[in-house]
Amino acid sequence: MLALTETQSALVHLVVAAAMVVVFTTILRPERNAHRVVMFGLASFFALRYIAWRATETLAPFGATWDCVASWSFFLFECGALLSSLSAFLILSRTKSRSAEADAHAQWWSPRRAPKVAVLIATYNEDRSILERTLAGASALDYPDVDVYVLDDGRREWLSEFAAAYGARHVMRPDNTHAKAGNINHALRMLLAQDEPPDFVAVLDADFVPHSDFLTRTLALFHEQDVGLVQTPQHFFNPDPVQYNLGLQRSYPDEQRFFFDHLQPSRDAWGIAVCCGTSSVIRTSALADVGLFPTDSVTEDFLLTLVLKNAGYRTVYLAEPVTEGLAPEGLKEYVTQRARWCLGQMQILRGRLGPFRPNALSLADRWSMVDAMLYWTLSFPFRVAALVYPILYWYFNIIVVNADVPDVLTYFGVYFVFVLGTMNFISGGLIVPLVHDVSQLLGAFPIMRAAAIGLVRPHGHPFKVTAKGGDRTRTVVQWTLMRPFMVLFSLTAGGLLIGLFSPSFAFADAGDGKAVILFWTLVNLLVLALVMMACVELPRSERHLVDLPDRVGVEIGGEQHVVWMRGLTPDGARLRGIVGRVGEPLRVSIERIGVVPGVVAAVDEGGIRASLQPDQAQRTAILRHLYGTGSAPGVVKSSSTSVFKDFVIRLRSGRP
Numbered sequence: 001m002l003a004l005t006e007t008q009s010a011l012v013h014l015v016v017a018a019a020m021v022v023v024f025t026t027i028l029r030p031e032r033n034a035h036r037v038v039m040f041g042l043a044s045f046f047a048l049r050y051i052a053w054r055a056t057e058t059l060a061p062f063g064a065t066w067d068c069v070a071s072w073s074f075f076l077f078e079c080g081a082l083l084s085s086l087s088a089f090l091i092l093s094r095t096k097s098r099s100a101e102a103d104a105h106a107q108w109w110s111p112r113r114a115p116k117v118a119v120l121i122a123t124y125n126e127d128r129s130i131l132e133r134t135l136a137g138a139s140a141l142d143y144p145d146v147d148v149y150v151l152d153d154g155r156r157e158w159l160s161e162f163a164a165a166y167g168a169r170h171v172m173r174p175d176n177t178h179a180k181a182g183n184i185n186h187a188l189r190m191l192l193a194q195d196e197p198p199d200f201v202a203v204l205d206a207d208f209v210p211h212s213d214f215l216t217r218t219l220a221l222f223h224e225q226d227v228g229l230v231q232t233p234q235h236f237f238n239p240d241p242v243q244y245n246l247g248l249q250r251s252y253p254d255e256q257r258f259f260f261d262h263l264q265p266s267r268d269a270w271g272i273a274v275c276c277g278t279s280s281v282i283r284t285s286a287l288a289d290v291g292l293f294p295t296d297s298v299t300e301d302f303l304l305t306l307v308l309k310n311a312g313y314r315t316v317y318l319a320e321p322v323t324e325g326l327a328p329e330g331l332k333e334y335v336t337q338r339a340r341w342c343l344g345q346m347q348i349l350r351g352r353l354g355p356f357r358p359n360a361l362s363l364a365d366r367w368s369m370v371d372a373m374l375y376w377t378l379s380f381p382f383r384v385a386a387l388v389y390p391i392l393y394w395y396f397n398i399i400v401v402n403a404d405v406p407d408v409l410t411y412f413g414v415y416f417v418f419v420l421g422t423m424n425f426i427s428g429g430l431i432v433p434l435v436h437d438v439s440q441l442l443g444a445f446p447i448m449r450a451a452a453i454g455l456v457r458p459h460g461h462p463f464k465v466t467a468k469g470g471d472r473t474r475t476v477v478q479w480t481l482m483r484p485f486m487v488l489f490s491l492t493a494g495g496l497l498i499g500l501f502s503p504s505f506a507f508a509d510a511g512d513g514k515a516v517i518l519f520w521t522l523v524n525l526l527v528l529a530l531v532m533m534a535c536v537e538l539p540r541s542e543r544h545l546v547d548l549p550d551r552v553g554v555e556i557g558g559e560q561h562v563v564w565m566r567g568l569t570p571d572g573a574r575l576r577g578i579v580g581r582v583g584e585p586l587r588v589s590i591e592r593i594g595v596v597p598g599v600v601a602a603v604d605e606g607g608i609r610a611s612l613q614p615d616q617a618q619r620t621a622i623l624r625h626l627y628g629t630g631s632a633p634g635v636v637k638s639s640s641t642s643v644f645k646d647f648v649i650r651l652r653s654g655r656p
Helices: 006-027 033-057 066-092 099-104 128-138 158-164 179-192 214-223 241-245 257-269 284-289 300-310 331-349 363-396 405-427 435-441 444-456 479-501 512-534 616-627 640-653
Strands: 117-123 146-152 169-171 200-205 208-210 227-231 280-283 314-317 323-325 550-556 559-569 572-576 585-590 594-604 607-612
Touching: 006 033, 006 405, 033 066, 033 405, 066 257, 066 363, 099 214, 117 128, 117 179, 128 146, 128 158, 128 208, 128 616, 146 158, 146 179, 158 169, 169 179, 179 200, 179 284, 200 208, 200 214, 200 284, 214 227, 214 280, 227 300, 241 331, 241 435, 241 512, 257 314, 257 405, 280 284, 300 314, 300 331, 300 363, 331 363, 331 444, 331 479, 363 435, 363 444, 363 479, 363 512, 405 512, 435 512, 479 512, 550 572, 559 585, 559 607, 559 616, 572 594, 585 607, 594 616
Parallel strands: 117 146, 117 200, 146 169, 227 314
Antiparallel strands: 200 280, 208 323, 227 280, 550 559, 550 585, 559 572, 572 607, 585 594, 594 607
């Protein structure tokens, strides 16, 4: 019998790992907890097997050398990231769907009257068009006893009449103390002073539109009295900056899909689902019991979950698309939002309900906070370290990972293949290598800064509003965000060129370690190029991410046509399969909206763009049709093949 070479043996290990992924993902079901335990149990085994190999076979010997410092420090970064991953694996080994529970307990209050609900829309400086969508959806809620309040921290007088047109009440306060939490608390104190306070309050950000069944579905889960809060996912009708700037809005999901569609249901299965602010419904008596919204963190939503748990109330999660909103359109806003989340978590860790403080929180709740801490404080430094450490070899001959290629394939390769397969098994292909790295790296430096500041000096930081809307018609290069990645790209590329073309820098004595560093470097260059590309913000106009085009009737030039409508806003539509002249009048017949007049605004390949002129009733109906009904907008599943195809199109065309 012929013996296998080390390389052949390593390739066999890789093939076996890939075959295991294929077999398991074919016969197992991600909705079954026992099947998830099998997958994540094996993923954890391969992760521990890999880190054990790293600890025993690849590190520089102890001594007063730079090799030792670099090798062991990077290993510690890697151990921290792996610890965060193992915690996530444990959480993801369970999942829970409450849709059947919501079906079974719909109208649990019958034959008594339906509970009274107040919908609180918190706003600061959002445009009229943004508020118009939200009010149109809130005024069409399919629920018998609901009042809508617009909580205006911008103190805009025009908003009073605008809100009244949708049957909503405009509420202002004299100052902006405690930002969003203070705004909501001001309204809650007003509501609690009424003769008949609402039984529940629903919280919406100004850019989040409720679907008509938002209240009927969420209220069904309050059939048990210890449920204090029901959270629902945040879906987005526009692409986030990573999707858009890389041209992947049709094939790659927004960055928050994994958290809302997969991690939150898993957290719910462990009893540690968290409030995420908007798109939540809260029992008013529970809020009164805990003194309303907490104000000692800029992430008052996560802290509210802990405050309620400390008082004996549960937070549960309904994984259904019952609202949809506006994702941050600009990179600065995208990064600012995530840095604020990190800062808020650090404030909670250092606060009265921290995991190591004496309080009534359960062990699971404390684990929930530790898991968040591991993610925010360890994952991002490791991602940056993975970009920096290979540079040390090319310039200083410092070897970080001293390993043979066959061993790398046997241990790291098997670990990577199986973990990637497991994560995509439970998420429908949401984890696409390289692109996933881009979304994480863009905010890495601000997040690391926020983590350090929050741990050292947790208090005294103002709440930074995530700006929405605004002019997005120009190409904008975010140089400040791009600069550290440009520096890393230049150093990496320069080091590689020196190493490849100058024998004095080739370090022939590195053996297989050089091949490992070479591959690592090439991957880093590709990731850095994608990050820099994502920092170039392309012009965009608002379009709803329609799942499928609609068939509509069009009257133009005295003739009737049935054509495809591939895009719709209150002001315009894109029509395919029809010709016309710019300025020519037309009438578009849209189901549930009516016949909307307009003119041909432009002629493009395969059709026309129409400028619509709806009356107010039709405009409101269009807003409700686009944002207040239907399934989840955008992409909820993905594949590397579709992402690659769209990226090639983006490179060829120069636009999304």
